[in-house]
Amino acid sequence: MQIAIIGAGHVGSALASTLGLAGYQVVVTNSRGKESLSDFTRRTGAVARDMRDIAQGADVLIIAIPLCRLPDLPASVIADLPAHAVVVDANNYYPARDGRIAAIDGGQVESDWVALQLGRPVIKAFNNIIADRLAHRGRSTGVADRVALPVSGDDPAARRTIMAIVNAIGFEPFDAGTIDESWRQQPGQPAYCTDPTVGELRDLLHRADRQAAIRNRDQGARLMAKLPPDYPSDQLVRVARFFVGLDRLEPAAWAALFRLGIAVLLHRS
Incomplete structure (x- = not known):
């Protein structure tokens, strides 16, 4: 399986490393071109490509760039994707970084907005864990404290594909339902960056609160700064x-x- 990643930041780097170790073919691109990715490829083992070539042969496309840069992606990226390819939204909305996005502020689920920009359905995954933990916290199947990661999306087969990848890189996959439920794993929610076990994750997703999340998200961003x-x-x-x-x-x-x-x-x- 070939997995393409758009984004060479912390999340893109963590995913490239762990996916490569799990045996996947990983290709990566960014807005600056493959020449800028020599250090990245040396660290992760991924193959660098230019943006215009990233979709060729991809079975999964993971988008791991700031949300504000999504509308700038060339239309050819999605147009060139094979029909069977699954698109993964690994992004989060932070107004302090992304500016205000009126539709999301008005209540639209982040990944619904992402799918609208791309013109293609997405699976929400890898967005609720710190990148360093994504790179180093993977554990074998059956370990008691294995971290669980939620996977949301409208296509059950696509969810299963990403859940299998989650398992392969050392995390417990959790079927979190449709994309309209993906707000439960966004910043400010109890399941965000808490490294829960599968039992804890089920409860944390249930306790999610859309209104409180906005306040918690912004307070968390100010604290991190x-x-x-x-x-x-x-x-x-x-x-x-x-x-x-x-x-x-x-x-x-x-x-x-x-x-x-x-x-x-x-x-x-």
């Missing part, structure tokens, strides 16, 4: 789990909360 860029991802996950009611009796969770407060104060000064 106050932290150093190399702040440990495991500490962020511990804090995220604490705030959704998980691990509150764990000393490590309280220590992570304290450490976060100190980091914010020091970085601000």
Whole structure:
């Protein structure tokens, strides 16, 4: 299976590495051309392509670029995709980065908006986990604390395809329903960046709140802006789990909360 990735940032890099290790053929592109990807390909083992060639022979196309750049994708990318190819939306909407998107602010589900821009249905996946955890947290099937990742989409066969990929790279796939339900795994929701087990994920998705998510998303973005860029991802996950009611009796969770407060104060000064 050939998997094409548009985007060579943190998420694109994590996916390229893990997919390659799982035995998939991975090709990648960005807006700057394949010549800019020499370091990326050396680190990940992926093959660099120009944007005009990225869709050729792809069985899966993963879009991992900021949402604001989606309308700039050449129409040929989607037009050249094989009919059977599955398109994956691994993006998230952050107004501070993407600017205001009126349709999403008005209530349209992010991935519905993405599908409209592309003119093709999408599967929502890989968007609710920190990139560093995506690269390093994969575990064998049957491990008790294996992190579960939700997969949403309207085509059951396409969902199964992506769920098989999720499993192959070391995560527990969870069928999260149609694309209209994908808002439950977006930023600000309990399932976002909390590395849940499959049992925890089921409950966290059920507890999702669309109105509270907007406030939580923006507060989270402001907090992240106050932290150093190399702040440990495991500490962020511990804090995220604490705030959704998980691990509150764990000393490590309280220590992570304290450490976060100190980091914010020091970085601000």
